[in-house]
Amino acid sequence: MNNELFDALELLEKEKGIKVEDVLNAIKNAIGVAVRKYYTVGEDNVEVELDMEEKKFKVCVIKDVVDELTDSTTQIHIDEAQQKNKRAKVGTRLSIKLDTKQIGRIAALSGKNLIHTAISDAVKAKQYEQYQNKLHExxxxxxxxxxxxxxxxxxxxxxxxxxxxxxxxxxxxxxxxxxxxxxxxxxxxxxxxxxxxxxxRTHKDLVKRLFEMEVPEIFDGTVEVKSISREAGSRTKIAVWSKDENVDPIGACIGKNFSRVSNIVNELNGEKIDIVQYNDIPEKFIAQALSPSDVVSVEILNKEEKTCRVIVPDSQLSLAIGNKGQNAKLAAKLTGYKIDIRPESGPIEPKEEPKEEIAE
Structure with missing residues (x-):
């Protein structure tokens, strides 16, 4: 069993990157549990030592030395104790080393599964740690x-x-x-x-991370992505803002000859991307969010409920709403406002065009 155990630990370190030190305690505990179960002794009556360098491990059952035996699982008579160790005295504790055959029998009966579980738990813990480092990336x-x-x-x-x-x-x-x-x-x-x-590949933060990878100004914090709304495979709107007034956030995201945004569009299988200027003033931000449509005016109806009415040129109505209301929906998600879009000449008939898009 010795060689099997230590060979398995070495293989674990080589293939899974699990350090032996990380699993030794778990394995020692597993062996201890098996021995305690086999001998029906308490936690303080078993001692397990593993030596990776020497490829040896020692398991001992510890018993109290007594002159009158009342519990053979936790006690040993002085006469038997002195046969094992001449220095044994009543009132002391004697460490009785188990031989390889005994350990092998115990492991075969109940220990191997516990050891395998301990190793599996260590592998899972290491894997979880590695995966956590990739989370949101x-x-x-x-x-x-x-x-x-x-x-x-x-x-x-x-x-x-x-x-x-x-x-x-x-x-x-x-x-x-x-x-x-x-x-x-x-x-x-x-x-x-x-x-x-x-x-x-549909999560909106995929787009955010791709911009961070393509745009140095976003990566270093000069340009900030304020919000994103996305219908994967069709269109994404991304609102950006620059901490440096000398840096154009939209231009930085587009890149020379559209090189930066084109790389992202290609990665997203041709998905269209609208890059808009973020603004702390809701009216201006909402107008930007409805790009590429022109906007005549934006009126905030209720700040708490975040509702607004937008007036657009008659000729821009379809563009502002978009195919199946997509442009209005994405603008609503981007800004967090419920947007009621109306033409400059009069109200929209509900049956003809959707009047309101609700942010999700």
Whole structure:
């Protein structure tokens, strides 16, 4: 058993990156539990020592030396004690070393599962720690398999395989084996058996992280992303603001010859991106959010309920609302305001065009 145990620990360190020191206590506890169960003794009656350098471990059962035996599981008679150690005296405790056969028998009966559990727990804890470092970040992944029936894709990154579910993929995007894609890690789930990552290509923060990667001014904090609204696969609106009045936040995000934003659009399978100027004044921010439509005026109806009325030129009405109300919906999500869009010449008939888009 000695060689099997220590070989397994060395392999664990080599393949999983789990330091032996991290699991030694857990394994010692597991062996102790098995021995206590086998000998029906208390916690203070078992001692376990492991020596990785010598590849040896020692397990001892500790008993009280007595001249009148009342409990053989925790006591040893003085005569028997002196046969094992001539210095044994009544009132002292004697450490009785178990031989390899005894340990092997105990492990075979109840210890191996506990040891395996201890190692599995250590692997899971290490994995959870590694996954936590990736939480809310974008990672480069390679598509290794696409399930034809469900459309779920298995992706691989950093020696980890995980599932990119169909509903987390960009609509109309066709993934094939060998594709290199960027995914957003939006959660780490730990169960009794393992840790798993929840990844997404539809999460709005994927866009934010991509801008941080492409735009140095965002990465260093000069330009700040204030809010994002997204309909994955179709359109994203992102509101940006600059701490430095000499830096144009929109221009920084677009890049020379549209190079920066084009890289992000390509990564998102052609998704359109509207970059708008954030403003602390709600009326101005709402007008910007309805881009590319022109806005005549914005009236805040109720600050607490965050409702407003927007007047646009008659010719810009369809553009302001967008296809199936998309532009208005995204503007509402971006600003947090319920937006009632009306043409300059008069009110919108409810049956013809939606009057209000509600921020979610």
């Amino acid at each position: 974008v990672v480069n992944a390679k598509v290794v398999k696409v399930e034809p029936k469900t459309g779920n894709a298995t992706v691989f990154f950093d020696k980890t395989e995980t599932i990119l579910f169909k509903n987390e993929q960009i609509p109309n995007e066709i993934l094939v084996e060998g594709d290199n894609i960027k995914v957003y890690v939006n959660d780490v789930v730990s169960t009794e058996k393992r840790c798993t990552l929840k990844i997404s």
